[in-house]
Amino acid sequence: MSRSAAVGGAAIPRVVVLAGGVGGSRFALGVREALSRRAGAAAPESAASFTVVVNTGDDLWLSGVRLQPDVDSLLYALAGVNDTERGWGRAGDTERVNRELQAWGAGWPWFTLGDLDLGTHLARTGWLREGLTPSQVLERMSRRWPLGARLLPMTDAEVDTQVVLGDGTSMHFQEWWTRHRAALTPVWFEAPGIAAARPAPGVVEAIAAADVVLIAPSNPVVSVGPILAVPGIRDALRTTGAAVVGVSPVIGGRVVRGMADVCLTAIGVETSATAVAAHYGARSEAGLLDAWLIAEEDAESAADISRLGIRTVVAPLWMRDIPSSAALAEAALATAQL
Numbered sequence: 308m309s310r311s312a313a314v315g316g317a318a319i320p321r322v323v324v325l326a327g328g329v330g331g332s333r334f335a336l337g338v339r340e341a342l343s344r345r346a347g348a349a350a351p352e353s354a355a356s357f358t359v360v361v362n363t364g365d366d367l368w369l370s371g372v373r374l375q376p377d378v379d380s381l382l383y384a385l386a387g388v389n390d391t392e393r394g395w396g397r398a399g400d401t402e403r404v405n406r407e408l409q410a411w412g413a414g415w416p417w418f419t420l421g422d423l424d425l426g427t428h429l430a431r432t433g434w435l436r437e438g439l440t441p442s443q444v445l446e447r448m449s450r451r452w453p454l455g456a457r458l459l460p461m462t463d464a465e466v467d468t469q470v471v472l473g474d475g476t477s478m479h480f481q482e483w484w485t486r487h488r489a490a491l492t493p494v495w496f497e498a499p500g501i502a503a504a505r506p507a508p509g510v511v512e513a514i515a516a517a518d519v520v521l522i523a524p525s526n527p528v529v530s531v532g533p534i535l536a537v538p539g540i541r542d543a544l545r546t547t548g549a550a551v552v553g554v555s556p557v558i559g560g561r562v563v564r565g566m567a568d569v570c571l572t573a574i575g576v577e578t579s580a581t582a583v584a585a586h587y588g589a590r591s592e593a594g595l596l597d598a599w600l601i602a603e604e605d606a607e608s609a610a611d612i613s614r615l616g617i618r619t620v621v622a623p624l625w626m627r628d629i630p631s632s633a634a635l636a637e638a639a640l641a642t643a644q645l
């Protein structure tokens with residue numbers, strides 16, 4: 308019996324994606340497109356079989372509101388209201404409130420909050436104050452637009468990532484990333500409270516019921532890392548009957564769009580498709596991956612990665628637009644024979 312969901316009369320696979328913000332949302336748009344094609348239906352039809360588990364390690368409190376940068380990146384991208392030029396926030400946003408906050412000396416002068424974006428944060432914070440959990444808030448926010456995916460935070464616990472520096476001091480990940488542009492050498496990343504955190508409702512169940520789990524080409528350290536650090540998620544990946552297929556965020560020995568190489572260096576992982584695959588590990592060797600997609604530029608590493616016990620597939624890894632992201636998603640699904 309197939310575990311695929313029957314949607315619009317056609318069987319489409321149940322897919323779970325583990326995702327961070329920018330790489331995660333580009334990839335999610337591609338997966339949604341690929342699933343919609345299979346269903347022969349408009350994007351919203353894929354929601355029944357497509358779950359995105361989103362990193363919440365970037366979350367923070369600022370000026371009294373709760374920010375969830377990666378969650379919002381996914382929400383805005385799937386809704387089609389994201390600013391594609393800038394790469395974050397809402398299209399056509401303005402900064403009136405931000406200027407007023409800065410005039411008050413409130414918040415962080417180097418961290419811009421758009422007016423529309425602040426509307427999201429105020430709505431979220433209000434509902435949290437009323438007692439909703441972060442996953443209940445996200446469920447409510449997901450009703451506004453036809454997303455074609457179910458978004459789940461990795462956990463409902465607050466486990467904001469801290470960056471530990473060489474002098475023993477630490478700061479919130481967003482301060483290190485946005486203010487210091489990752490220029491202060493980190494020695495470690497911490498997520499206080501994560502040992503006691505639980506996966507958000509539905510996360511473990513979705514992984515268990517999936518036909519394939521895809522690890523997006525997101526930052527392995529501060530996007531995928533926090534998801535895997537939530538107790539229970541790694542076990543769910545190890546025991547699911549689904550194939551676990553990862554997509555390399557490293558192309559030709561470089562991370563694209565971002566500063567993930569600094570994060571990899573800090574945890575002692577080389578910036579290469581091979582080293583990131585080894586970091587996730589082969590499922591047959593107590594790791595996570597059944598298969599790993601690498602770029603044509605890294606094709607010569609395929610034999611090394613296969614020797615780790617991970618099936619290696621060379622695919623076009625650049626996500627420039629929906630068609631190229633969908634082609635990558637198709638390659639990932641094909642790798643899982645779906």
Ligand code: GDP
Pocket residue numbers: 326327328329330331332333377524525526527529530531554555556557558561562563564565566567624625626627
């Ligand atoms: P963040 O949370 O906004 O930092 O975004 P993610 O963690 O989801 O993604 C950041 C990572 O995505 C970067 O480290 C890049 O290596 C990777 N990335 C961005 N664009 C592409 C792309 O077109 N192809 C691939 N394979 N990886 C990409």
Ligand code: CA
Pocket residue numbers: 327328329362365376377529530
């Ligand atoms: Ca992020």
